[in-house]
Amino acid sequence: MREIILHSLGMRKVQTASLILSIALSVMTLFALALTYGGVQQGVAMNEQRSGAELMAVPRGAADEISDTSLLFTGTPASIYVPSSESARIASLPGVARTTDRFYSQSLGGGCCSVGGDMRIVGVDFGTDWTIQPFAHVDLSGGLGSGNVILGSTVGGDVGGTITLLGRTYTIVDKLEASGSDLDSSILLDIGEARAASEASTGLSYLWSKYGAASDLVSSVLIDIDDSLDKTALDQLENRIEGGGTLTVIERASAVAQAQSSLSTVFSILLAVCVIMFASTLLQLFARFYSCVWERKSELALYRAVGATGRQLRQLIGGELAIITGLGLVAGFAAGAAFYTVLLQQLQESQAFMFIGLSPAMVALIVILLAAIFGLLGIAAIAMPFSQLSKLDPSLAMQQSDID
Amino acid sequence: MDTHTIEARGLGRSFGDQVVIENTSFTAQSGMAVALTSPSGSGKSTLLSMLGLLLTPTSGEVLVDGVSTKGVGDAQLAAMRSRTFGFIFQHTQLIGSLRAWENVAVPARFVKHPAFDPKERSQELLERFGLGERLYHYPHQLSVGQKRRIAAARALLLDPPILIADEPTNDLDAESAGSVTEMLFQHARQGGILLYASHDQALVGRADLVLRLTGRTFTA
Numbered sequence: 001m002r003e004i005i006l007h008s009l010g011m012r013k014v015q016t017a018s019l020i021l022s023i024a025l026s027v028m029t030l031f032a033l034a035l036t037y038g039g040v041q042q043g044v045a046m047n048e049q050r051s052g053a054e055l056m057a058v059p060r061g062a063a064d065e066i067s068d069t070s071l072l073f074t075g076t077p078a079s080i081y082v083p084s085s086e087s088a089r090i091a092s093l094p095g096v097a098r099t100t101d102r103f104y105s106q107s108l109g110g111g112c113c114s115v116g117g118d119m120r121i122v123g124v125d126f127g128t129d130w131t132i133q134p135f136a137h138v139d140l141s142g143g144l145g146s147g148n149v150i151l152g153s154t155v156g157g158d159v160g161g162t163i164t165l166l167g168r169t170y171t172i173v174d175k176l177e178a179s180g181s182d183l184d185s186s187i188l189l190d191i192g193e194a195r196a197a198s199e200a201s202t203g204l205s206y207l208w209s210k211y212g213a214a215s216d217l218v219s220s221v222l223i224d225i226d227d228s229l230d231k232t233a234l235d236q237l238e239n240r241i242e243g244g245g246t247l248t249v250i251e252r253a254s255a256v257a258q259a260q261s262s263l264s265t266v267f268s269i270l271l272a273v274c275v276i277m278f279a280s281t282l283l284q285l286f287a288r289f290y291s292c293v294w295e296r297k298s299e300l301a302l303y304r305a306v307g308a309t310g311r312q313l314r315q316l317i318g319g320e321l322a323i324i325t326g327l328g329l330v331a332g333f334a335a336g337a338a339f340y341t342v343l344l345q346q347l348q349e350s351q352a353f354m355f356i357g358l359s360p361a362m363v364a365l366i367v368i369l370l371a372a373i374f375g376l377l378g379i380a381a382i383a384m385p386f387s388q389l390s391k392l393d394p395s396l397a398m399q400q401s402d403i404d
Numbered sequence: 405m406d407t408h409t410i411e412a413r414g415l416g417r418s419f420g421d422q423v424v425i426e427n428t429s430f431t432a433q434s435g436m437a438v439a440l441t442s443p444s445g446s447g448k449s450t451l452l453s454m455l456g457l458l459l460t461p462t463s464g465e466v467l468v469d470g471v472s473t474k475g476v477g478d479a480q481l482a483a484m485r486s487r488t489f490g491f492i493f494q495h496t497q498l499i500g501s502l503r504a505w506e507n508v509a510v511p512a513r514f515v516k517h518p519a520f521d522p523k524e525r526s527q528e529l530l531e532r533f534g535l536g537e538r539l540y541h542y543p544h545q546l547s548v549g550q551k552r553r554i555a556a557a558r559a560l561l562l563d564p565p566i567l568i569a570d571e572p573t574n575d576l577d578a579e580s581a582g583s584v585t586e587m588l589f590q591h592a593r594q595g596g597i598l599l600y601a602s603h604d605q606a607l608v609g610r611a612d613l614v615l616r617l618t619g620r621t622f623t624a
């Protein structure tokens with residue numbers, strides 16, 4: 001049986017290869033899309049569950065240079081600062097429930113002094129912060145201490161080890177859970193330590209000559225508002241925060257909505273492409289197996305005449321389908337994994353969003369689901385050819401000529 | 405070879421309103437050669453199809469070794485065809501994309517555990533038919549006579565007790581026809597049953613039983 005199946009596939013090499021390719025392309029797109037979409041949804045859910053600040057006040061210059069979503073989700077270290085008195089002013093405004101300050105800086109590469117390397121330093125006021133604790137494994141209410149550091153989930157280094165930043169050595173006391181934001185690639189210090197280390201760095205001294213002493217600067221202020229605030233009161237509060245002209249306010253909800261909306265458009269387009277490819281694959285499979293049974297009537301009748309049961313003929317056609325679908329799935333998943341990497345990279349370059357890669361179990365589930373969907377697709381495609389097979393008259397073998 | 409019988413009992417077949425064969429009865433036993441003769445298109449292939457369990461009769465029944473095949477299910481019919489019958493079709497029905505030995509081995513592909521190696525058995529049969537040099541040839545590389553011998557080898561692969569041959573010497577030159585005929589009658593001499601349809605009166609004359617068409621009924 002196996003030889004006949006392989007022989008039949010080999011006889012129709014181009015048709016077989018085209019079908020395998022068609023299935024592989026559909027699987028590739030669906031798989032990559034599912035992984036990316038799942039990761040984004042997981043990122044959004046994680047950030048909603050571990051609710052961050054409702055508002056974020058950043059220096060106006062930073063908002064001009066970097067998108068709201070980048071500032072909010074990725075913590076992009078905009079090297080633009082405002083005096084810390086702005087933070088105190090915001091905290092005193094009616095309608096503000098709580099605030100906490102951030103101070104952004106950078107580690108400087110050993111061989112060069114350029115600002116903006118991969119290693120971003122975030123100075124956090126752990127005494128007032130409520131956004132980091134949900135991702136941490138240690139109690140942060142008492143602060144970190146000047147010799148300690150916390151790493152984002154993707155930063156190299158182990159708890160208990162040391163890391164050198166701006167010429168100072170720190171002990172790693174915790175590694176945060178993945179947040180899906182650029183917090184994952186950040187290094188967290190106590191805000192006082194971050195300011196002191198940055199100020200002492202000659203590589204960053206040009207910043208302090210421009211903005212003043214680092215000990216008196218903040219990069220952003222995270223704000224939670226009173227639950228009772230309505231839309232009008234919120235607008236008024238935002239106006240007051242921005243009143244001094246040095247700050248601009250980013251609303252978390254609207255930034256999330258903006259990011260989700262942009263991504264939804266991309267996903268909708270990709271999904272539409274998937275549906276078209278899926279339908280096309282179904283039609284191709286149907287056409288292949290329908291015409292295959294029709295064209296091979298003589299051959300199949302011969303098999304019946306020499307003792308093949310109807311079930312064996314169905315196994316023959318089903319075997320061909322299984323091999324085509326199986327190869328298409330394997331190729332599709334392999335290509336899908338590669339496409340996912342490219343797609344994610346492209347999306348991240350064009351749009352900042354929260355992303356947490358799916359767990360191996362979820363990926364396995366998606367693989368199983370897609371395999372099941374394409375299995376059902378194949379069964380749907382051969383349902384009619386199967387019914388043709390059951391009506392096949394073995395006495396045709398007495399009438400037909402040679403079989404090509 | 406064990407003793408076998410095949411019996412047609414009141415066999416008839418219609419296609420729509422058209423009655424092709426009616427009320428045909430005969431019995432053949434091991435060692436017999438039975439010839440069917442009638443003008444072209446008058447029902448020889450239809451009768452052979454019914455006898456070989458390829459076509460369901462509209463009336464009457466076929467008994468193999470005394471057992472009626474009426475109402476038997478698909479799987480059992482397929483098993484009986486595989487176990488009991490070897491077919492040499494009027495058109496050789498070789499698969500163009502398979503080599504000679506692969507064509508011979510086709511019936512073994514549908515047997516769960518063949519008692520022999522299909523390739524070895526195919527080679528042995530082809531060598532017996534003088535085609536030992538043509539094992540790896542495709543049908544389009546062979547003459548009509550060679551193809552007919554390959555078809556005969558395929559019919560004998562599973563060593564069936566009953567051989568059904570439809571116009572086995574059609575289009576063959578004298579030498580090839582002689583070779584194929586010899587193979588068919590050797591099967592009967594060795595205890596098998598040979599059922600064949602032919603226009604060739606010399607070939608018909610060698611049968612132990614000749615069934616001729618009278619009206620729509622084949623009679624001895």
